[in-house]
Amino acid sequence: xxxxxxxxxxxxxxxxxxxxxxxxxxxxxxxxxxxxxxxxxxxxxxxxxxxxxxxxxxxxxxxxxxxxxxxxxxxxxxxxxxxxxxxxxxxxxxxxxxxxxxxxxxxxxxxxxxxxxxxxxxxxxxxxxxxxxxxxxxxxxxxxxxxxxxxxxxxxxxxxxxxxxxxxxxxxxxxxxxxxxxxxxxxxxxxxxxxxxxxxxxxxxxxxxxxxxxxxxxxxxxxxxxxxxxxxxxxxxxxxxxxxxxxxxxxx
Numbered sequence: 001x002x003x004x005x006x007x008x009x010x011x012x013x014x015x016x017x018x019x020x021x022x023x024x025x026x027x028x029x030x031x032x033x034x035x036x037x038x039x040x041x042x043x044x045x046x047x048x049x050x051x052x053x054x055x056x057x058x059x060x061x062x063x064x065x066x067x068x069x070x071x072x073x074x075x076x077x078x079x080x081x082x083x084x085x086x087x088x089x090x091x092x093x094x095x096x097x098x099x100x101x102x103x104x105x106x107x108x109x110x111x112x113x114x115x116x117x118x119x120x121x122x123x124x125x126x127x128x129x130x131x132x133x134x135x136x137x138x139x140x141x142x143x144x145x146x147x148x149x150x151x152x153x154x155x156x157x158x159x160x161x162x163x164x165x166x167x168x169x170x171x172x173x174x175x176x177x178x179x180x181x182x183x184x185x186x187x188x189x190x191x192x193x194x195x196x197x198x199x200x201x202x203x204x205x206x207x208x209x210x211x212x213x214x215x216x217x218x219x220x221x222x223x224x225x226x227x228x229x230x231x232x233x234x235x236x237x238x239x240x241x242x243x244x245x246x247x248x249x250x251x252x
Contacts, residue, residue, distance in 0.1 A: 001169065002145060002146065002148075002168075002172055003147050003148045005089065007115065008113075009184075010111050010112065010113065011088065011113075011114050012091045012095065012109050012110070013086075013109065014100045015107070015108060015110075016100045016101075016105065017105035017107070017234065017242075019100070020110070024216045024246055024248065026211065028211035028212060028214055030085065030211060031186075031209060031210045031211070033206065033207070033209065034047045034083065034187075035047065035079050042181075046174075046175065047084075047171075048079040048082055048084075049075075049079060049170060050075045050165070051154055051157055051159060052155060053157070053158040054160045055072055058072035059071075066193075074167070074193065075165075075170065077193070078167035078189065078190075078192030079167070079170065079171075081189060081192065082168075082171050082187055083188045084185045084186065084188075086183055086185045087183065089183070089184055090182045091109060091111070091229065092180070092182065094181065105234075105235045105238050106230075106231065106234040108230055109228070109229040109230075109231070110228060110229075111227035111228075112224060113223055113226055116223060120214075120219060121144065121186065121212070124212065124213055124214065127213075141204070143188070143189050144186065145186070145187045145189065146184070146185075146186050147184065149172055149174050149178075149183040150174075151175065151176045151179040152174075153176055154173075154175045167189070167192060168189055172185070188210065217247070217248060220251045225251065226251075226252075228252070
């Protein structure tokens with residue numbers, strides 16, 4: 001259903017130096033809830049939302065055993081339980097201009113091998129102890145997916161003409177004005193019905209972000225991360241000192 005890149009595809013993750021060091025120290029990849037991209041200039045406030053032309057028929061369609069719940073309501077719940085970690089298919093000027101900015105230590109980009117990243121995340125994701133939610137381990141309730149984002153005109157595009165749309169499809173559709181991002185994303189998503197609980201018994205409130213365990217040192221050693229790229233804003237001396245402190249070496 002989703003559009004995967006060809007073999008050998010490289011991905012680029014551009015972040016601030018501080019956020020990279022925080023992720024390395026904590027051994028995690030950061031996932032944002034798709035309806036919480038609101039705090040920067042290019043944030044997509046419709047990320048993961050159903051399309052406007054899909055909404056009337058979705059609103060009019062309900063579940064046989066839950067007649068008060070419409071498809072539109074179901075999609076809204078599913079959106080509130082979907083998280084994304086975003087990469088670019090290109091090391092472009094556009095991502096350097098708009099992402100990872102505002103940091104005194106500057107920006108840094110990581111180059112990933114997509115297939116190795118997918119293999120590593122699938123292995124990690126299969127572990128019961130792979131997700132951290134509200135600072136405690138979370139029972140595995142999510143599905144993991146990978147795909148290139150498709151860019152459409154949200155005002156005229158429709159997906160539910162022949163069948164009800166799978167909710168994950170909405171997480172991989174963005175308006176054409178974002179096409180320069182050339183995004184590939186990894187999503188974690190839970191179904192839009194029922195209730196879920198943390199390992200300590202508390203009900204999951206689906207916070208704005210999740211952390212998926214990720215061993216940066218191991219990813220560097222096996223080539224999942226193949227390069228660190230600095231730019232004009234990067235405080236290279238600080239980055240090198242932090243890498244030395246964290247015993248990260250052997251990466252160009």
